[in-house]
Amino acid sequence: MRALVLATLVASTSALGAEPYVPAAARDIPGYSESPLCTPGKEDDPETDDDEWTPPHCPSLSGKTLRELSLLRNTIFARYGWAGFRKTWLREHFQQQPWFKPNKNFTYKLLSPADRENVQAIASYELGFTYQDLEEQRDALLSKAGKWWGDVPSYEDDVKDQTFYA
Numbered sequence: 001m002r003a004l005v006l007a008t009l010v011a012s013t014s015a016l017g018a019e020p021y022v023p024a025a026a027r028d029i030p031g032y033s034e035s036p037l038c039t040p041g042k043e044d045d046p047e048t049d050d051d052e053w054t055p056p057h058c059p060s061l062s063g064k065t066l067r068e069l070s071l072l073r074n075t076i077f078a079r080y081g082w083a084g085f086r087k088t089w090l091r092e093h094f095q096q097q098p099w100f101k102p103n104k105n106f107t108y109k110l111l112s113p114a115d116r117e118n119v120q121a122i123a124s125y126e127l128g129f130t131y132q133d134l135e136e137q138r139d140a141l142l143s144k145a146g147k148w149w150g151d152v153p154s155y156e157d158d159v160k161d162q163t164f165y166a
Contacts, residue, residue, distance in 0.1 A: 021110070023079045024099035032075055036114050037061060038121045061125045065137055073122040080110045 026034045038058040061069065071093065074085065078094040081103020085091040094100045103110075111119070129137075 021081055021101075021103040021105060023081070023110075024101065026079075028099045029075060029079055029097075031072055032079060033060070033118065034112075034114060036121070037118050058121055058125055061122065065141075066126060066129070066134070069122055069126050073119055073126070076111065076115045076119055077106075079115075080106060082106045 026032050037060050061072075064072070070087075070090070074082075074090055074094070078097070078100055081101060083091070083094070083102040083106075085094065108116075
């Protein structure tokens with residue numbers, strides 16, 4: 001009986017003192033950057049009359065679609081073991097990655113300062129899309145699939161040279 005109690009105590013103490021989570025190496029994660037993605041913009045200078053604010057310069061983000069940006073931003077969280085993605089496609093994507101390892105003790109405090117800065121930069125970039133930008137991205141995707149919003153199905157009848165539109 002004492003051996004059973006002792007074994008239970010040892011097992012529970014070893015579970016409490018579990019190894020800390022070690023994120024995957026940055027070099028093993030495609031698209032991940034340990035350094036900041038953007039160079040800071042120019043802030044308002046209270047000492048001068050120059051009230052111009054310049055947004056951060058992020059050449060590595062330009063030209064990316066919303067899906068690519070979402071993957072890039074969420075890769076940062078997945079590296080630290082976040083597995084609670086709301087979108088099924090994100091959850092499935094990261095579960096298929098060889099470097100991904102869920103961390104039941106995930107907290108945002110695990111993120112490095114550069115990672116936090118990158119998350120903020122990517123999210124800001126995502127919010128910067130105009131409606132016209134999003135329409136252009138949608139149209140580009142549809143044209144790749146051979147579709148177009150203006151497509152109207154048409155049906156031909158036996159009547160010569162007469163086309164009916166749905």
